[in-house]
Amino acid sequence: MDRAWARRFTDPVAATEWAAQGLADPAQAGYARVVQGFLHWRAGRLDVALQCATDAETELRTAGEEGWLARALSVQAVVLNEAGHAARAMELLREELKIVEALGDTEMHASANNDIGVLISFDDPRRGLTYFERAYDLLARADCAPAIQGIAALNIGEVHMMLGDDALADTYVTRGHDLLLRASAWSFWPFYVTLRVALLRRAGRLHQARDRIREAFALLDAHRDAPTHSESMLQLRGAAARVELDCGAPFTTIEMLRDLEDWHPMRAELRIEFLDLRARAEEAVNDHAAACRTLRVLLDATNARHRYEHETHVKSMEVLHRTEAALRQSREAEQAAQALREHLHAMQVLQGQLERLSSTDELTGLANRRQFDHDRAHLGPDDAVLVIDIDHFKRINDTHGHATGDATLREVAARLCTALRRSDRAYRYGGEEFTVIARGVGGAYLRELAERIRRSVSRSPVPAVAETVTVSVGASMVGRGGGLDALTAADQALYTAKRDGRDCTRLASPSA
Numbered sequence: 001m002d003r004a005w006a007r008r009f010t011d012p013v014a015a016t017e018w019a020a021q022g023l024a025d026p027a028q029a030g031y032a033r034v035v036q037g038f039l040h041w042r043a044g045r046l047d048v049a050l051q052c053a054t055d056a057e058t059e060l061r062t063a064g065e066e067g068w069l070a071r072a073l074s075v076q077a078v079v080l081n082e083a084g085h086a087a088r089a090m091e092l093l094r095e096e097l098k099i100v101e102a103l104g105d106t107e108m109h110a111s112a113n114n115d116i117g118v119l120i121s122f123d124d125p126r127r128g129l130t131y132f133e134r135a136y137d138l139l140a141r142a143d144c145a146p147a148i149q150g151i152a153a154l155n156i157g158e159v160h161m162m163l164g165d166d167a168l169a170d171t172y173v174t175r176g177h178d179l180l181l182r183a184s185a186w187s188f189w190p191f192y193v194t195l196r197v198a199l200l201r202r203a204g205r206l207h208q209a210r211d212r213i214r215e216a217f218a219l220l221d222a223h224r225d226a227p228t229h230s231e232s233m234l235q236l237r238g239a240a241a242r243v244e245l246d247c248g249a250p251f252t253t254i255e256m257l258r259d260l261e262d263w264h265p266m267r268a269e270l271r272i273e274f275l276d277l278r279a280r281a282e283e284a285v286n287d288h289a290a291a292c293r294t295l296r297v298l299l300d301a302t303n304a305r306h307r308y309e310h311e312t313h314v315k316s317m318e319v320l321h322r323t324e325a326a327l328r329q330s331r332e333a334e335q336a337a338q339a340l341r342e343h344l345h346a347m348q349v350l351q352g353q354l355e356r357l358s359s360t361d362e363l364t365g366l367a368n369r370r371q372f373d374h375d376r377a378h379l380g381p382d383d384a385v386l387v388i389d390i391d392h393f394k395r396i397n398d399t400h401g402h403a404t405g406d407a408t409l410r411e412v413a414a415r416l417c418t419a420l421r422r423s424d425r426a427y428r429y430g431g432e433e434f435t436v437i438a439r440g441v442g443g444a445y446l447r448e449l450a451e452r453i454r455r456s457v458s459r460s461p462v463p464a465v466a467e468t469v470t471v472s473v474g475a476s477m478v479g480r481g482g483g484l485d486a487l488t489a490a491d492q493a494l495y496t497a498k499r500d501g502r503d504c505t506r507l508a509s510p511s512a
Contacts, residue, residue, distance in 0.1 A: 001031035005071065008038050009147070009187050015039060030059035031068050037075040041082075050079045070099040070108055074115055081119055087345055089119060106142035110135040114152055121159055122422055129159040147188065150179030154191055161198065162422040164445070170199055186220060190235035197239055206247045213240040238274050245281050248460070253281035254290075272301050283407065284463035361428040363406055364413035372427040372435050376483035379437065384446045385486040386436040386475040387494045388416065388453060391502040393432035400465055407464035412457055412471065419449070419456040435487075443477060443507070450475045450505035458503065470503035 004018035016039055022032030037052035053075040060069040073096040081089040093116050100108040113135040121128025132155045139149035157172035173195045180188050193216045200209040216236050237256060244252040257278040275298040282291035359371035367375075376385070390396075390412055397405040409432065416434060417426055429435045438449055450473045462469045474494025478486040493508035500506070 001028055001035060001068075004032075004035045005038075008035060008042075009185070012039055012042065030056045030063065030065065030072075033059070034068055034072045034075060037072070037079070041075060041079050046079050046083055050076065050083070053079065066099050066103055067105065067108070070096045070103070070112070073099075074112065077115060077119070085342075085345065086119065088342060090116070093119065106138050107145070107148065110138040110142075110148065110152065113138070114148075114155065117155060121155070121162075125159045125162045125421070125423055129156065129163075132156045132159060145183065146179040147183035147185035150176045150183060150185060151188055151191070153179060154188075154195060157195055161195070161202075164421060164448075166199055166202060169195075173199065189216065189220060190239065193236060194239055197243060201243070201246060206243065209243045210240075210247065213243055234270070238270065238277065241274070241277055241281075245277065245284070250281040250284035250463075254278060254285070254287075257281070272298060275301060286463075364410050364428050366413050366417075366434070367425060367427045369427065369429050372429060372437070375425065375427075375437055376487060379478045379483040379486065380439075381477075381479050382440050382442075383478045383483075383486075384438045384441050384449075384475060385478065385483065385490045386438065386446075386450055386453065386473055387429070387487070387490045388434040388436065388471050388473050389494055389498070390432040391470045391472055391498075396465055396469070404464045408462055408469060411462050411464060412469060415456045415459070416453055416471075419452040424449075435490075441477075446475050446477060447505070447507055450507065454503070454505055472497040472502050473505040474508065475505065476508045 001018070001022050004015040004022070007018075008015045015035055019032040019035040019039070022028035022035070033052045033056035037049045037056065040046075040049035040052060053072050056072040057069065057076065060072055073092045077089040077092040077096070080086075080092070093112060097109070097112040097116070100112050113131045117128040117131035117135065119128075121132070132152055136149060136152040136156060139145075139152060153172045154176035157169045157176060160166070160169035160172065173192065177192050177196070180192055193212060196212050197209045200206070200212065213236065217233075217240070220233055220236065241253045241256040244250075244256065257274055275294055279291045279294040279298060282288075282294060359367055359374070361368040379385070390408070393405065393408070396408055409428075413426065413428065413434065416436070420426060420436065421438075423440070424436055424438045427435045427437075436449075436453070438446065441449065454471055454473050458468050458470045461467050472494055474490045474492065474497055476486045476489035476493060481489075489508040493506040496508075497504050497506040
């Protein structure tokens with residue numbers, strides 16, 4: 001089974017066959033279930049993946065197989081995180097980390113650190129970066145498989161992009177490229193290309209982004225015998241379509257995504273992303289009928305995904321309870337307490353899902369004013385508030401109609417988000433006004449962020465109105481006055497920006 005685990009990324013077909021053979025051998029069955037759990041997760045079958053991994057955990061704990069138990073915990077953690085059990089996922093990863101540290105297995109130690117980094121980097125990129133760097137350094141010192149070190153390098157690069165340090169991000173993305181190339185790890189190649197293209201797009205070098213996409217297609221085509229070739233090509237095709245839309249070639253984007261419904265197999269989240277991209281391209285060429293049809297398909301796909309996630313969440317709770325019952329024979333008191341904690345956590349997750357539904361703006365998909373008011377109450381002195389208002393929006397509504405006004409709001413919201421770090425959050429405050437909360441910033445970065453938001457909106461004409469739309473931005477650090485004072489100060493700064501001619505940014509102190 002070690003061979004199947006080692007080939008799980010690069011040759012999932014062979015790994016699937018070896019795992020199926022291993023199930024017939026009682027001595028190998030627990031290992032085989034771990035491999036199967038991982039492969040089901042990669043294919044998007046979360047409920048089956050969780051069942052395999054939890055069944056394996058029960059067997060491996062009884063047998064005292066620490067190395068494979070750590071792998072089973074890792075698979076469970078990534079599945080539970082996607083199913084909405086983030087806290088339980090973190091518990092499993094920390095247990096995995098303790099096991100592999102005791103075993104002295106460097107590659108597994110690095111993998112555990114990388115998994116924890118993935119789990120926390122979205123909400124806390126600097127803390128996630130610490131785990132990614134630890135994984136990278138462990139692998140570098142031990143001269144482990146270059147593919148795994150390449151992924152760690154790319155993860156570090158992505159976090160530096162989130163933090164706005166594109167120069168350092170470029171360094172690590174280049175290292176990731178070299179390591180993946182040395183390992184012939186083609187299944188990870190789209191991740192590298194996505195980061196490289198994102199850096200080029202942020203630098204305004206769209207034609208170079210196109211060149212990188214073409215080179216990636218040629219490279220993967222030269223390795224078409226790779227087992228993961230078709231999945232990698234699909235991911236590249238989506239990246240290429242996005243670049244073409246950014247380059248002002250929506251017809252090319254539409255052509256690249258025309259037969260999207262027939263692409264099989266494809267993970268549901270990729271299909272939703274590509275449908276949204278195609279709808280934007282169709283709207284850009286004023287083919288509103290086609291855009292409407294695509295949006296209907298997108299809505300169906302999104303609803304199906306939500307239903308599946310809900311069912312998976314329920315099934316994951318059932319699987320967890322069954323697992324706890326099986327382990328209770330050896331540690332009944334501990335497992336009873338754990339079952340209670342998991343039940344409480346499940347209730348918290350369900351409550352959180354309901355809160356998210358009530359805190360999202362239906363038109364733009366951003367968080368709404370209710371969520372902003374909640375988040376504002378928890379700001380610290382090093383956080384900041386920005387208020388963004390679309391210039392002359394009433395004229396757009398009066399001239400083009402409310403449907404066009406709505407399309408403009410959606411486009412401005414999407415562009416605004418491209419200027420933010422992952423730790424920042426955008427909200428639709430009301431009408432044509434948006435707000436942003438930026439955490440842990442200084443005055444210099446706040447000015448840069450405000451300007452980046454303004455430029456992101458006006459960088460090119462908005463397709464719905466075929467003209468450039470501008471925004472005015474007011475911003476304020478929170479300081480000692482708290483979130484409400486910062487909002488008032490940012491609003492006053494916005495008023496100053498409007499008074500000074502619009503399409504500009506102004507900063508104020510919370511006391512202004």
